[in-house]
Amino acid sequence: MRWVRVFQHPNSLLVGHVRNLIEGAGVVCDLRNWTLAGGMGDLAPIDCEPEIWGAPQDEARARAVVEQWRHDAREESTPGARLSRGWRCQACGEWHDAHFDACWQCGQERPAPQR
Numbered sequence: 001m002r003w004v005r006v007f008q009h010p011n012s013l014l015v016g017h018v019r020n021l022i023e024g025a026g027v028v029c030d031l032r033n034w035t036l037a038g039g040m041g042d043l044a045p046i047d048c049e050p051e052i053w054g055a056p057q058d059e060a061r062a063r064a065v066v067e068q069w070r071h072d073a074r075e076e077s078t079p080g081a082r083l084s085r086g087w088r089c090q091a092c093g094e095w096h097d098a099h100f101d102a103c104w105q106c107g108q109e110r111p112a113p114q115r
């Protein structure tokens, strides 16, 4: 069986996290280059990045997990993401999550997003 690489990243903590997500989705996967992660220097970085490999029949599922994670990570890491998703009532100053369309406290409608 030929395994396929579904993810790689220089940050081994992050790779471990993604592996947990993939395994959580029921996909059997394997870590490679894990022990080399701290030994960068002589090797080109790309050669010793930790990698996640999965069985070919699980590739699509594993990639879907990675894509979802990338999407989530992008939202979390974008400066101001939290503020752009949430909004503040202009009448009473209460903070709300993005999915609220009106202030739960005073009923003021959500202000138009500022761009």
Ligand SMILES: [Zn+2]
Residues within 6 Å of the ligand: 089, 090, 091, 092, 093, 094, 103, 104, 105, 106, 107, 108
């Ligand atoms: Zn309000």
